[in-house]
Amino acid sequence: MTNTRVLSLNNLSKRFGSVVANDAVSIELHRGEVLALLGENGAGKTTLMNMLFGHYLPDGGSIDVADESGDMRPLTLGHPQAALEAGIGMVHQHFTLAENLTVLDSILLGSESLLAWRHKRKAARAKVGRIMQRTGLTVGLDEQIGKLTVGERQRVEILKALYHDARILVLDEPTAVLTPQEADTLFENIGAMTKDGLSVIFISHKLREVLAFSHRISVLRHGKLVGEIATSDADERVIARMMVGADTPTTPREAMAPGAPVLALKTTTVKGDSARTSLHAVDLTIHAHEIVGIAGVSGNGQSALARLVSGLATPDSGELLISGKPIHRFTPPVMQKAGVGRIPEDRHHDGIIGAMSVAENLVIERLRDSDVQKYGFLQQNSIRSHAQDLCKDYDVRGPGIDADARLLSGGNIQKLILARVFECMPDLILANQPTRGLDMGAAAEVARRLLEARARGAGVLLISEDLDEVLALSDRIIVIHDGQLHEAHTNDREAIGLMMAGEQA
Ligand SMILES: Nc1ncnc2c1ncn2[C@@H]1O[C@H](COP(=O)(O)OP(=O)(O)OP(=O)(O)O)[C@@H](O)[C@H]1O
Numbered sequence: 244m245t246n247t248r249v250l251s252l253n254n255l256s257k258r259f260g261s262v263v264a265n266d267a268v269s270i271e272l273h274r275g276e277v278l279a280l281l282g283e284n285g286a287g288k289t290t291l292m293n294m295l296f297g298h299y300l301p302d303g304g305s306i307d308v309a310d311e312s313g314d315m316r317p318l319t320l321g322h323p324q325a326a327l328e329a330g331i332g333m334v335h336q337h338f339t340l341a342e343n344l345t346v347l348d349s350i351l352l353g354s355e356s357l358l359a360w361r362h363k364r365k366a367a368r369a370k371v372g373r374i375m376q377r378t379g380l381t382v383g384l385d386e387q388i389g390k391l392t393v394g395e396r397q398r399v400e401i402l403k404a405l406y407h408d409a410r411i412l413v414l415d416e417p418t419a420v421l422t423p424q425e426a427d428t429l430f431e432n433i434g435a436m437t438k439d440g441l442s443v444i445f446i447s448h449k450l451r452e453v454l455a456f457s458h459r460i461s462v463l464r465h466g467k468l469v470g471e472i473a474t475s476d477a478d479e480r481v482i483a484r485m486m487v488g489a490d491t492p493t494t495p496r497e498a499m500a501p502g503a504p505v506l507a508l509k510t511t512t513v514k515g516d517s518a519r520t521s522l523h524a525v526d527l528t529i530h531a532h533e534i535v536g537i538a539g540v541s542g543n544g545q546s547a548l549a550r551l552v553s554g555l556a557t558p559d560s561g562e563l564l565i566s567g568k569p570i571h572r573f574t575p576p577v578m579q580k581a582g583v584g585r586i587p588e589d590r591h592h593d594g595i596i597g598a599m600s601v602a603e604n605l606v607i608e609r610l611r612d613s614d615v616q617k618y619g620f621l622q623q624n625s626i627r628s629h630a631q632d633l634c635k636d637y638d639v640r641g642p643g644i645d646a647d648a649r650l651l652s653g654g655n656i657q658k659l660i661l662a663r664v665f666e667c668m669p670d671l672i673l674a675n676q677p678t679r680g681l682d683m684g685a686a687a688e689v690a691r692r693l694l695e696a697r698a699r700g701a702g703v704l705l706i707s708e709d710l711d712e713v714l715a716l717s718d719r720i721i722v723i724h725d726g727q728l729h730e731a732h733t734n735d736r737e738a739i740g741l742m743m744a745g746e747q748a
Pocket residue numbers: 259260262263264282283284285286287288289290291640641642650651652653654655680682
């Protein structure tokens with residue numbers, strides 16, 4: 244890393260209605276530097292990066308970017324094309340690649356016309372090959388995007404940015420969807436890229452990786468830059484304080500005797516799209532007052548299990564009982580009536596309807612109730628006052644209860660879902676990756692609510708790739724591998740890790 248400046252954000256501000264998403268934020272980036280951008284959900288991180296990338300026009304401030312010879316030049320604001328040409332690449336958290344294209348075509352797409360690109364494919368293939376060799380980011384150029392894992396798709400997104408000569412790369416929560424192993428590989432690759440002079444800004448809620456892989460940390464709080472620190476001077480506690488202005492409380496998990504079974508699977512089989520992603524004749528019991536954590540690398544049958552318990556899949560054989568009653572028809576409303584509350588994995592797509600208001604999303608699973616609907620008309624007054632109460636109780640912050648739910652930050656969407664689920668007092672809670680992408684405060688809040696539900700007598704099926712979370716919350720840990728469940732009988736991180744990799748303890 245050198246001290247040569249490559250980017251400076253100068254007093255950038257952005258408002259959305261009454262929300263000040265960024266308030267005169269100034270940040271500098273140097274050549275070869277890895278800068279971690281931290282802050283609570285809704286602190287304004289994505290907004291800031293969207294201004295850098297030209298997606299949003301700032302209300303005030305300016306941006307300077309170094310050109311190829313190192314001279315700082317003002318960037319034309321609000322134009323993604325200008326940002327691209329200035330050497331800025333961005334990898335969004337939700338990937339944007341078309342499923343049916345090959346890797347090479349995806350990388351080229353957008354830079355050349357269809358015809359021109361037929362001629363240039365050979366040169367392009369060679370250029371991408373050189374980039375792969377230098378950075379270690381390898382992926383088969385003729386593979387179809389639809390066949391790649393999430394980690395591979397992300398590699399394609401990064402390769403695409405590098406192919407377009409990015410000198411500054413922005414990664415918005417790049418590891419939120421990766422396994423721990425994929426995340427480590429990503430950071431090794433980033434290390435190789437920065438040796439080439441690339442500068443990186445990455446957004447993350449995972450302090451462990453921030454401490455291990457960044458050079459410097461900038462922290463946003465309520466839209467303002469509240470601190471910058473060299474990573475070598477930081478530890479988890481220092482950063483947490485900068486982010487929230489106080490220590491994050493953790494809820495202790497008190498010992499509790501399990502009650503009656505709320506979920507029972509009896510030699511239940513659910514077919515996924517491959518043997519690995521199916522559930523094979525599994526037995527599982529979860530009791531009242533009990534949190535059972537399912538640990539495992541994604542793609543080992545977790546989604547079949549989650550779909551089954553949500554009522555989105557029907558077992559091919561075997562049984563499922565909720566609070567002792569066998570379920571015969573599998574649909575989400577049937578499961579919900581039986582007492583299952585669902586915190587879905589993909590909160591943006593399965594958790595909310597983005598184009599409906601926050602208030603409406605809070606009653607979406609109760610549309611037939613009389614306080615919500617009468618004679619086919621939505622009861623707006625009662626829906627709104629209900630929303631006001633819930634948003635206060637669950638601290639859902641954002642542009643207000645009448646705004647579209649899609650405008651909430653990730654953490655606030657999750658709080659909305661929690662409010663909706665917990666309000667119905669379910670006997671069984673399916674919590675699928677409940678803290679993915681959440682800041683420490685929001686994650687602690689999810690943990691507190693799950694423990695509260697357990698104390699009240701609910702059973703919780705916690706599916707998580709975050710082993711630390713499973714360890715912290717679970718009364719019992721079950722490892723899922725190749726569609727089979729194995730009780731861990733231990734709290735040892737390493738032993739569980741080995742089981743996750745398929746080695747029998
Ligand atoms: N297009 C928009 N319209 C209205 N409000 C918005 C819009 N985009 C963001 N906001 C609001 O601006 C604030 C900052 O949001 P932003 O997405 O930048 O947060 P973040 O730091 O990236 O959070 P997270 O960690 O949850 O991703 C939030 O209060 C959010 O609700």
